[in-house]
Amino acid sequence: MSTDSRFVEAASLEELEREGRKLVSKNGTAIALFAHDGEIRAVDNRCPHMGFPLAEGSVDDGILTCHWHHARFELSCGDTFDPWADDVQTYPTEVRDGTVYVDPNPPLEKSPATHWGDRLETGLEENLRLVIAKSTIGLLDADVGYREPMATTLEFATRYREMGWSSGPTILGCLANVMDDLEPADQKRALYTGVRHVASDCAGEAPNFDQPSFSTTDVAFERLKGWFRDCVEVRDADGAERCLRTAIAAGHSEAEVAELVFAAATDHPYLSTGHVLDFANTAFECLEHVGWEAADDVLAALIDPLVTATRSDERSSWRQPVDLVALLEEVYGGDVSETSGLEALVEDGSGKTWEPTPAFHETLLGDDPEAIVDGLADAIAAGASAETLAAVVTEAATTRVAQFGVANEFSDWNTVHHTFTYANAVAQATRRTDAVELYRGVFDAAINVYLDRFLNTPPAPIPKPGEHDTGRDPETIRTALLETFDTEGEVNEAGRLVAEHVDCDGDPAALKRTLGHGLLREDAGFHTIQNLEAAFQEFDRLEAADVDAASAHRPLIATARYMAAHFPTRREAEQTFTIASRLNRGESIHGD
């Protein structure tokens, strides 16, 4: 198309100069024309911030100011003085024979993928929620997929936060894990949510400077692993980072690197209320999305949380009235960081097959810590793998959330939540490595299930199969479930609706999409996002194990209850997302 043919008649020059401005609509685009300083300028009428009509703005000294939040734009090129507002689109103009012409579809200077990729980086650097929303939506609309922006965001997260891994990249990883369970529009919300949390975590933080790997990679793995654990034990971040980077540079497998990390993450029980192992597991999961080539920076970000962690063997609840740590040390081989006792049990169990019994499940949910620890040890000696045991303990931890009594203090939701996500993280970690150290994570989770026992007093009832077979249409039930999130205190009703959905043969995938939407339209915090992701992972595991539908849905009952306890929120992030979506689609927001 020639340049001339792209230009369309827009206004009389005489009229525009007399009025100073004019709003025109060309090819469906509302354009604000200005005559200023002897020049004709044209900009998108929608303020890139929140869509206020710029034709109603002020022009002075070459600056267009939007009156709503006072963002200023350089009138000739549209660049903003106020990055939170974003740049405004400008259009070329020409004057021919007293008539102003405008090109409403100028050629793009960059492809949409490049443009939005650049904007994503700006949004991260300056922690600009609107720019992040526009760019994540723009990238997915340009069919870039979530992995590329996720890799960019992870790189940013690890470079610009001296204190390393945090809730932001964990949220990003959790949401990437459930991406396939979401509606396309919610996939955009998920990416936006993950990226904005990373940007927020890094805002104002000191950058991170790497410790390099050793100049030799010729160190035996067991020695490297020993050095790494020793460094973490004495909270030596630099030494630990050099060991970890050396293990990766030496080309050790993902399973070996996982062994090294999860060994240190379980050398003391339940580090930082479980967050350290949770972070580590999510970091490995992130690498499944973006590729192992990012392993050195992504995993090195775990060092700070590892070396600064609080250790539960130093907490009174693990020492009084029962010395739970002593019970564990007896099994481990004399110390919390030992594994010789576990190795002996594993040897005893070699070649044997173990299946959990109903009595074993009951023991885990009981009030006898010695019986719990002995039961786990006996199971190992009978051939139970860490993966199998972690799965059984995760079921018990799920029950603690599903049966959380609403009369408890609100903050106690997080006590059962932490146990649940920790148990799930241990279970996920056992897929990566069969390191004997991970049995300790199973014991930690089981001890927490024991410590949380009073939070199921009285237990919220878990619906029995068929108890809520109302014959209602599953879609109606899902709508009702979403509605429970609009009102405070609908905890038990949310759980009941999930059970009704099962009883009425509802599609679990549709239920997950509904729960995902319910989560992402809220200003959901770190824990709620983690909770849903862990519930989806546990549901998938149970479904693959071919358990009955009611049992498989228990994690979804648990997370629906947890969500209902924390919703509704102000939904501010959703407002930004909606505005960004409409601006990207070229829609008018405030009427042109």
Ligand code: FES
């Ligand atoms: S500054 Fe224009 S809409 Fe906010």
